[in-house]
Amino acid sequence: MHIVIMGCGRVGATLAHTLEERGHSVAVIDQDATAFRRLGSGFGGQRVTGLGFDRDTLSEAGIADAGAFAAVSSGDNSNIIAARVAREVFGVENVSARIYDPRRAEVFERFGIPTVATVRWTAHQMLRRLLPAGAEPLWRDPSGGVQLSEVHITPAWVGHKVSRFQQHTGVRVAFLTRMGEAMLPTSRTVLQEGDLVHVMMYSDQVAEVEAACLLGPDEERQP
Numbered sequence: 062m063h064i065v066i067m068g069c070g071r072v073g074a075t076l077a078h079t080l081e082e083r084g085h086s087v088a089v090i091d092q093d094a095t096a097f098r099r100l101g102s103g104f105g106g107q108r109v110t111g112l113g114f115d116r117d118t119l120s121e122a123g124i125a126d127a128g129a130f131a132a133v134s135s136g137d138n139s140n141i142i143a144a145r146v147a148r149e150v151f152g153v154e155n156v157s158a159r160i161y162d163p164r165r166a167e168v169f170e171r172f173g174i175p176t177v178a179t180v181r182w183t184a185h186q187m188l189r190r191l192l193p194a195g196a197e198p199l200w201r202d203p204s205g206g207v208q209l210s211e212v213h214i215t216p217a218w219v220g221h222k223v224s225r226f227q228q229h230t231g232v233r234v235a236f237l238t239r240m241g242e243a244m245l246p247t248s249r250t251v252l253q254e255g256d257l258v259h260v261m262m263y264s265d266q267v268a269e270v271e272a273a274c275l276l277g278p279d280e281e282r283q284p
Contacts, residue, residue, distance in 0.1 A: 065090065065122045065153075067113030067143050068134030072159065074099035076131060081106055088122035091134070114143035119151065129155035137165055144174045201264065208264050209235055211257055217277030224248035230273040232260035 062085050066073050069091035077087045077100060087106035090113045091097065097108045111118030113132060124130065130147035132140035137160050144158040157175045160166040166176040200209040218226060223234050223246045237244050238257035244250075252258070262270050 062086070062128035063088070063123055063126050064129045064131070065119065065124050065127045065147070067091075067130070067132045067140070068159075069093075069096035069099055069108075070133065070135060071099065072133045073131075076133065077104065077106060086123075088127075090118060090122050112139075114139060114146050116146065116150065119143075119146065124151045124153065127151070127153050129153065129157075131156070132158040134159075135161075137161055141165075141174060141176075148174065198264075199259065206264055207261065208267075209259060209261055210267070210270075211259050212270065212274045214252070214256075214258055214274045215277060216254070217279075218252050218274075219254050221252055221278050222248065223250045223252065225278055226252060226258075229276075229278055230260075230270055231266065232262045232270055235259045235261050 064080050064085050065088045066077055066080075067090045069077075069089050073089060073091070077089050081087050081104065087104075088109055089097065089100065089106060090109045090111060092110065092112055094108075094110045100106075100108065107122060109118060109122045111121070113119070113134060124147060127147075130144065130153045132143040132147075134140055134143075140158040140160060144156045147153040148156045157177060160176045198208045198210050201207070212232075214226070226232075227234055227248075234246055236259050237246050237250070237252075238259070239253060240255070258274075260270070
């Protein structure tokens with residue numbers, strides 16, 4: 062896939078290298094040509110100097126053939142304008158914009174542009190680590206009936222197998238985050254201290270699942 066990135070700051074440069082390592086062709090746009098130094102000599106994609114919401118600049122970056130567009134410059138307005146141009150003018154299906162102001166992010170999402178609100182995301186992740194109780198939805202299917210959630214488990218589950226956890230709580234463990242790395246567990250995987258547990262469940266099960274996760278493996282759920 063060809064992917065166009067607007068903004069060659071730390072995020073843009075890291076994203077460009079990651080995508081290129083995965084086999085995608087990448088074009089990076091920035092109005093400051095010196096910003097391309099962050100890409101280093103090993104980057105094989107395009108470097109396009111100009112405004113990321115300018116149609117000629119986008120065309121030079123190959124937007125007509127792009128399967129995705131990421132706006133990650135330091136300006137909220139520039140990011141959302143560029144994302145809308147990519148989506149509405151050039152018909153790029155997968156677009157995303159980095160937004161610093163969470164209030165703006167909520168407004169822009171109503172235009173159908175997925176946003177990553179830096180402050181909101183960071184604060185939210187910190188809260189999840191400081192106050193981890195409850196099931197936090199990370200994804201829902203279009204019907205809203207099934208969701209992927211990060212759940213908090215009581216320390217009593219440490220040392221027990223994922224299979225027992227699933228049987229007791231009625232969920233399916235999709236993946237674990239262990240020491241900062243995601244892993245796909247098997248039924249024999251043993252839960253360890255510090256594991257973040259991500260589960261698939263029915264949306265109408267949330268209260269029941271939260272209660273079950275906070276019970277130890279030897280405690281019975283109340284009907």
